[in-house]
Amino acid sequence: xxxxxxxxxxxxxxxxxxxxxxxxxxxxxxxxxxxxxxxxxxxxxxxxxxxxxxxxxxxxxxxxxxxxxxxxxxxxxxxxxxxxxxxxxxxxxxxxxxxxxxxxxxxxxxxxxxxxxxxxxxxxxxxxxxxxxxxxxxxxxxxxxxxxxxxxxxxxxxxxxxxxxxxxxxxxxxxxxxxxxxxxxxxxxxxxxxxxxxxxxxxxxxxxxxxxxxxxxxxxxxxxxxxxxxxxxxxxxxxxxxxx
Amino acid sequence: xxxxxxxxxxxxxxxxxxxxxxxxxxxxxxxxxxxxxxxxxxxxxxxxxxxxxxxxxxxxxxxxxxxxxxxxxxxxxxxxxxxxxxxxxxxxxxxxxxxxxxxxxxxxxxxxxxxxxxxxxxxxxxxxxxxxxxxxxxxxxxxxxxxxxxxxxxxxxxxxxxxxxxxxxxxxxxxxxxxxxxxxxxxxxxxxxxxxxxxxxxxxxxxxxxxxxxxxxxxxxxxxxxxxxxxxxxxxxxxxxxxxxxxxxxxxxxxxxxxxxxxxxxxxxxxxxxxxxxxxxxxxxxxxxxxxxxxxxxxxxxxxxxxxxxxxxxxxxxxxxxxxxxxxxxxxxxxxxxxxxxxxxxxxxxxxxxxxxxxxxxxxxxxxxxxxxxxxxxxxxxxxxxxxxxxxxxxxxxxxxxxxxxxxxxxxxxxxxxxxxxxxxxxxxxxxxxxxxxxxxxxxxxxxxxxxxxxxxxxxxxxxxxxxxxxxxx
Numbered sequence: 001x002x003x004x005x006x007x008x009x010x011x012x013x014x015x016x017x018x019x020x021x022x023x024x025x026x027x028x029x030x031x032x033x034x035x036x037x038x039x040x041x042x043x044x045x046x047x048x049x050x051x052x053x054x055x056x057x058x059x060x061x062x063x064x065x066x067x068x069x070x071x072x073x074x075x076x077x078x079x080x081x082x083x084x085x086x087x088x089x090x091x092x093x094x095x096x097x098x099x100x101x102x103x104x105x106x107x108x109x110x111x112x113x114x115x116x117x118x119x120x121x122x123x124x125x126x127x128x129x130x131x132x133x134x135x136x137x138x139x140x141x142x143x144x145x146x147x148x149x150x151x152x153x154x155x156x157x158x159x160x161x162x163x164x165x166x167x168x169x170x171x172x173x174x175x176x177x178x179x180x181x182x183x184x185x186x187x188x189x190x191x192x193x194x195x196x197x198x199x200x201x202x203x204x205x206x207x208x209x210x211x212x213x214x215x216x217x218x219x220x221x222x223x224x225x226x227x228x229x230x231x232x233x234x235x236x237x238x239x240x241x242x243x244x
Numbered sequence: 245x246x247x248x249x250x251x252x253x254x255x256x257x258x259x260x261x262x263x264x265x266x267x268x269x270x271x272x273x274x275x276x277x278x279x280x281x282x283x284x285x286x287x288x289x290x291x292x293x294x295x296x297x298x299x300x301x302x303x304x305x306x307x308x309x310x311x312x313x314x315x316x317x318x319x320x321x322x323x324x325x326x327x328x329x330x331x332x333x334x335x336x337x338x339x340x341x342x343x344x345x346x347x348x349x350x351x352x353x354x355x356x357x358x359x360x361x362x363x364x365x366x367x368x369x370x371x372x373x374x375x376x377x378x379x380x381x382x383x384x385x386x387x388x389x390x391x392x393x394x395x396x397x398x399x400x401x402x403x404x405x406x407x408x409x410x411x412x413x414x415x416x417x418x419x420x421x422x423x424x425x426x427x428x429x430x431x432x433x434x435x436x437x438x439x440x441x442x443x444x445x446x447x448x449x450x451x452x453x454x455x456x457x458x459x460x461x462x463x464x465x466x467x468x469x470x471x472x473x474x475x476x477x478x479x480x481x482x483x484x485x486x487x488x489x490x491x492x493x494x495x496x497x498x499x500x501x502x503x504x505x506x507x508x509x510x511x512x513x514x515x516x517x518x519x520x521x522x523x524x525x526x527x528x529x530x531x532x533x534x535x536x537x538x539x540x541x542x543x544x545x546x547x548x549x550x551x552x553x554x555x556x557x558x559x560x561x562x563x564x565x566x567x568x569x570x571x572x573x574x575x576x577x578x579x580x581x582x583x584x585x586x587x588x589x590x591x592x593x594x595x596x597x598x599x600x601x602x603x604x605x606x607x608x609x610x611x612x613x614x615x616x617x618x619x620x621x622x623x624x625x626x627x628x629x630x631x632x633x634x635x636x637x638x639x640x641x642x643x644x645x646x647x648x649x650x651x652x653x654x655x656x657x658x659x660x661x662x663x664x665x666x667x668x669x670x671x672x673x674x675x676x677x678x679x680x681x682x683x684x685x686x687x688x689x690x691x692x693x694x695x696x697x698x699x700x701x702x703x704x705x706x707x708x709x710x711x712x713x714x715x716x717x718x
Contacts, residue, residue, distance in 0.1 A: 007711050009664070013674045014704050016711035023715075035715050041664040046657060048622060050644030054661035061665055086641070144624030145637075173581045177621025184619065185696025186272040190585045191621075192700065220701030 004069035018233035044082035077142020114151035131161035176217035251556030263592015294524030316569035333474025337536020347377035370394030371465025408588030495543035521631035522573035554607035576626035598626035617643035
């Protein structure tokens with residue numbers, strides 16, 4: 001299958017390893033990945049901070065970049081959630097009915113990585129090998145906006161060598177919330193403290209998730225406290241093999 | 245047709261819808277209260293578990309939620325005619341209906357009605373509407389003593405405190421604090437009082453029983469009002485509400501105009517939704533319903549005060565009006581990770597938590613509560629928990645779009661948008677972003693607002709190559 005990749009601005013800039021892993025994984029499974037260079041950002045930060053007018057051109061940019069493709073994947077539940085649930089609304093509230101219906105259409109063809117693998121490519125065992133103790137944090141937007149359910153866990157359970165341990169209070173937010181972490185830094189940190197103590201309590205070496213943004217937050221805290229726990233994107237675990 | 249202008253917001257200078265400081269500052273203070281955080285963590289975890297278990301028993305919970313949502317949407321679409329129907333039915337049944345445009349009018353009406361009875365004391369059923377308008381303060385100013393009879397509201401009142409939760413207003417207090425409050429402020433309390441919960445409850449019971457039997461006027465709120473019959477309903481757990489609603493000669497009910505339901509049958513949906521979502525009970529212990537006045541039985545004078553206080557302004561916003569669907573169950577508070585840590589006082593309004601973050605700014609106008617729509621990570625737990633499916637995260641995003649924005653932030657966002665519209669500029673900015681780390685001395689010492697991040701978290705290492713550079717070189 002020919003799959004268009006939306007890297008997301010955050011992972012493109014700061015976590016290229018997660019996007020490379022997405023490419024390598026999909027190619028290993030026999031698919032063709034294309035990366036349209038016109039892509040930038042989905043506009044979620046603008047929308048969620050109250051700048052829909054500034055987000056409108058980014059919605060247009062996303063829609064025009066990805067409209068030609070049948071299947072689009074992004075290694076982020078949050079960006080996919082925004083694309084599917086906010087793009088149409090932003091276009092419509094600015095009176096752009098045509099853009100709104102195209103946005104809805106492109107959004108319906110945009111998948112989070114675990115959705116693409118399980119729902120579209122019909123694969124649960126991707127042939128990965130990852131001999132580490134890992135705990136999985138289901139990010140809020142993957143869970144409650146993109147609604148990926150337990151798909152990431154189903155993929156992780158098939159990974160050879162993995163010691164997958166359950167994260168207590170897994171479904172509670174890590175406190176990131178985009179600009180929330182700056183505007184309400186104290187509350188955000190209090191939430192992060194609880195998330196970190198739950199992560200550390202599992203004895204895992206690695207905390208994984210499907211969103212680079214939440215991992216940046218959790219990882220930033222784990223690193224500051226020198227806990228020794230690393231954050232690794234789901235795509236990187238699924239891309240790992242015995243040879244790599 | 246005359247254009248009458250936009251409906252008014254809740255007026256300033258009266259009521260409890262505005263805080264003294266913005267949410268981030270109030271939250272920072274609250275986060276340092278370790279006793280409160282322990283109490284909240286314990287209480288919200290307990291209620292979440294209990295509620296989750298009884299909701300799981302119902303195979304049609306999602307259908308009930310949809311029905312509740314649909315009934316409320318219908319009510320909002322024809323609120324004026326339903327209110328007039330209610331007025332007619334209540335009047336026919338022997339009650340008197342008063343219309344209060346705002347908190348000041350409602351307080352004046354209630355104060356006048358109490359004065360006309362000659363009583364200098366009223367007993368009160370737990371009510372958010374009367375907290376919203378600060379009725380107690382208005383009555384006290386007129387020389388009338390209001391006595392809260394809900395146990396938690398009594399704790400708050402005796403402690404000269406503010407409620408911090410819609411359903412459990414004293415959720416921030418534990419039993420040893422309650423003992424101290426009772427010893428300090430409860431008339432006639434036994435000085436050997438212990439902090440054993442049954443002992444505390446018995447002390448409140450003794451005090452309240454005496455008050456119930458000697459007070460001739462009660463003030464209540466209402467959970468529901470049925471337009472087709474003129475029936476009012478109050479649901480509660482303690483039975484103290486039932487005492488207030490049946491024993492006095494005069495009953496004055498203050499109700500937000502959005503509490504209306506079209507038909508008696510609609511109650512069936514809400515009497516299933518409300519207790520399971522709020523207290524985690526299959527059915528609330530006490531359901532009291534009354535229609536006007538019944539000669540020889542219960543209060544012989546009944547007054548219904550219909551309160552707007554900004555609700556018409558909320559109704560005028562077609563996205564935000566969903567906030568009026570709220571049945572005050574508190575499920576969104578109990579699942580909110582922000583509320584669990586900051587508690588209710590940080591929100592400044594009597595309506596805390598996620599529902600408060602969308603309701604208070606709409607009632608007061610966004611300028612007076614501009615920080616509240618940002619008091620959320622948009623994690624979505626509230627939307628999933630809401631028994632009438634209020635899409636709180638979407639309304640938060642909607643309100644953020646209306647909120648006044650800091651000038652510097654506006655400039656940053658506009659620049660970011662211009663850069664992101666242009667793939668070439670974007671790629672250049674990606675490379676420049678590396679500088680932030682050098683400026684920030686490996687992640688510390690960045691200027692505000694980024695210092696909020698680096699105070700508790702490291703910045704990520706900047707990679708040697710962005711993904712797009714890797715792809716291009718591949």
